[in-house]
Amino acid sequence: MGITGLIGLSSLLGAGPAQAREPGEQAEPPRVELVLDVSGSMRAADIDGETRIAVAKRAFNEVVDALPETTYLGIRVLGATYPGDNKKTGCKDTQQIVEVGPVDRNAAKDAIAGLKPTGFTPVGLALREAAKDLGDSGSVRRIVLITDGEDTCTPPDPCAVARELAAQGTKLVVDTLGLAPDEKTRKQLVCISTATGGTFTAAQSQEELTDRVKQLVDRAAVPPPVAPAAVTGAEDCQSAPLLAPGVYTDREKIGEHRYYRVPVQSGQELRASVSVALDRQVSRDYGVLMKAATADGRELVRGSDAGSGRADVLSAGLRWSGDEEPSPQASDDADDGEQKVTTDVCLIVSNSFASNTAASAPGMPLELSIDVVDASHTPDAPGLGRGWLLLLVLGLAGLVAGVLAGWLTRWWVATWRDN
DSSP: OOHHHHHHTHHHHSSOOOOOOOTTOOOOOOEEEEEEEOSGGGGOOOBTTBOHHHHHHHHHHHHHHHOOTTOEEEEEEESSSOOSSOHHHHTTOEEEEEEEEEOOHHHHHHHHHTOOOOSOOOHHHHHHHHHHHHTTOSSOEEEEEEESSOOSSOSSOHHHHHHHHHHTTSOEEEEEEEESOOHHHHHHHHHHHHHHTOOEEEEOSHHHHHHHHHHHHHHHHSOOOOOOEEOOOBSSSTTOOBOOSEEEEEEEOTTOEEEEEEEEETTEEEEEEEEEEOOSOBOSSEEEEEEEEOTTSOEEEEEEEEEOSOOSEEEEEEEEETTSOOOTTOEEEEETTEEEEEEEEEEEEEEOOOBSSSOOOSOEEEEEEEEEEEOOOOOOOOOOOSHHHHHHHHHHHHHHHHHHHHHHHHHHHHHHHHO
16 A cells, blocks of 8 residues: 555544645635734834834834735734733733724724823733634734833733644744844743744834834735644554654653654655754753654664754654564555555654753644655665675685785895895
8 A cells, every 4th residue: 555545544544644725725814913012111212213103003004005905904902001000900901903804904094093102011911812813713823913022911921822822733823023122022022933933023113114014914825835734642652643644743841752653564664754843942952852663662763863052943854664674563464466564663752852941831842744655775785795605705815915915025025135
């Protein structure tokens, strides 16, 4: 049975890879929510001699004018209504001022025009509410957060909220834009965007802010690639999900082992790789390990990668041929009159991360790529032979070398005496 057969049986095997959209099938429109910080610090007049809020408003208006017709847009603000000093009240200050839907340019501009810098900065709460605003439909779900300062209302911690949203598996991306950010704000915004696969940009002018928001909105309008299928690895091989060739996503806690199974027939070769993204700060000197093993725990092959704190992703891969020793628990399948041996290969993914924080859940996002192809046999290298033939060749070589060495020595001694 080839790759096509395995994919066709994916519903029987367990989790299957994601499939591309059928031709002619209508894609759901991308859904984008712009989240704007309207806290008191936005009064600062340090961007081209203007206040941050004035620059943000003009940038928003230009973005709204340039929005693709197919994009569903929503706008949420934070710190826009409560002017008092009661932190408990101020940290609940976030509202959706434009519902997510087909673009009404005039309504969006009117909603933005009346905003005045007012209160606290509940970034974490605003992100959580923005995710609810977007719902769970849409070909793309994207939040674009624009702020000039770090969250002043933790908890909830914005980074923890971003990891929480990413762990829900709804393909929600958060891009962050910092208006003249300081180092603490930059680190927080990088943490938020990294956890969800988004981007961070520092904007020092209206032009930079406008251009970047347009890029992010335009990117949302581009049809996304086929999304990997979500799968949950097990704690041992016996209960591991059986996977067909494809791309899968999972999450793995620090120091955890995740098990998966892949059926491989004799005459086929398993090719697998795993990439683990670092969505939080980790200690230096860490690594990722992928192993292939039999159902009874015998290791077949392994691949690993080590980091030094300078990479955002670690990847490891391996190859194993079904012509190699089969598992004792392998089964026989008939295929075109030939006897085929199928081995359930256990894939084990583990890591040696150490976190600089107490955050252990949700686990690190990982992507697992699996393929099963016809085995590629390496041709035998030319050699001298085996057994008595090898011994004879080595003996003759030694004899010739000895004779030559003796003859050269006698010639050198005779020449030296004559001189």
